[in-house]
Amino acid sequence: MIGGGAAGFFAAIQAASLGNSVTIFEKTSKLLSKVKVSGGGRCNVTNSCPEISKLVKFYPRGEKFLRRVFQQFSVPDTIAWFESRGVQLKVEPDGRIFPISDSSQSVIDALKREASKVGVVVKTKTEVKSIVRSGHGFQLGFDGYSEQVDCVIVTSGGHPKSSGYDFIRPLGHRIIDPIPSLFTFNTPKDPLRSLPGISMPNAHIRLEGTKLEYMGPLLITHWGVSGPAVLKLSAFGAQWLHDHMYRARAQIRWDATFTEEGLRIALHGYRESYPKRKISAHPLFQIPARLWLFLNEQAGIDSGLVWHQISKKQINRLLENLFRFTIEIDGKTTFKEEFVTAGGVRLDEISPDTMESRLVNGVFFAGEVIDVDGITGGFNFQAAWSTGFVAGISVNQ
8 A cells, every 4th residue: 555645545445344464664754644624634534425426417527427436435434434433523604514523633533543453554754765576476676675565555635746657557557647726816006915914705716718606605815715615616726726827717606596686786775875874884795895985086086975975987996896806816724634636547457346556456546645635525535545445455456
């Protein structure tokens, strides 16, 4: 087992529980590091989406492939597996599933406990440099020595650089060069950055010139915009944004339920009903006060004006700012600990029924090392558990 992350532990546990002698080789000193930091240290184990036809839609890359994987191990199986091993889970309103303890350590402890129970050997600070076919098995090359194994499950995770996959290439596998997924948008020249900490619970954001759009919570930060809506959009737009060097324009509708005509009627109606009311002092549409004042200023509406003093042109500008506020994206910010990549081992070179290489019998893959990635919300871990499970039970075949 190459890699001591979520997929690696899950695959190792399944393989060892079938009577195989299993060793996890982890190149760093840390095990399950992404599990540790996921969800702010709470570990977003999975998402409450039991229907496979709906579940696969949350994966920008790998939808068709995962459909067959999830038929063998999916969300209900994940929930049952962890709860039967003492990790009680809870579903949050947005569908994310966490341990009741609100601590990722609960998940880590369960995985380590189960691995120990079935006899998995774990070696840290042990980097596999090469995989070479040798007789009926493989020679794993390390610094200064090698070990003979019968089969190999590669669960080395995603890599920010293509060179991270170099030890796999000699097997004949082609690698889709990795690019970032799940990142926030930098807007260094946008005055919106003067409002860090303001969030909207159900915004809509769209990349101009594309059909790429997403809705959900949106957060204004010191460097731009973040929140689930932005992260999910970055995942589906990962390749397009990469090709455009992370320079683009995006339009924000501060409430996804807004319609242009509905806003127009509401604004004109408010002007007629409250002609002497100061505009800046009475935010509409549940817009936070600081954001409301900012949108007014951007529409050329002075903070001291009352409704009967502004023109239809100013109302139209305010409507534009509410319905399609435009930002200039110039760069991205990724979170190193929770870094997710698009790219990896090509899916057409792996069997989704077994996770075995179609090129080299006895080599299996699982987790983020393959060209599969999900949006934020527990979907990447679900892919790790599922691909790890299938790889682990398939080694005996």
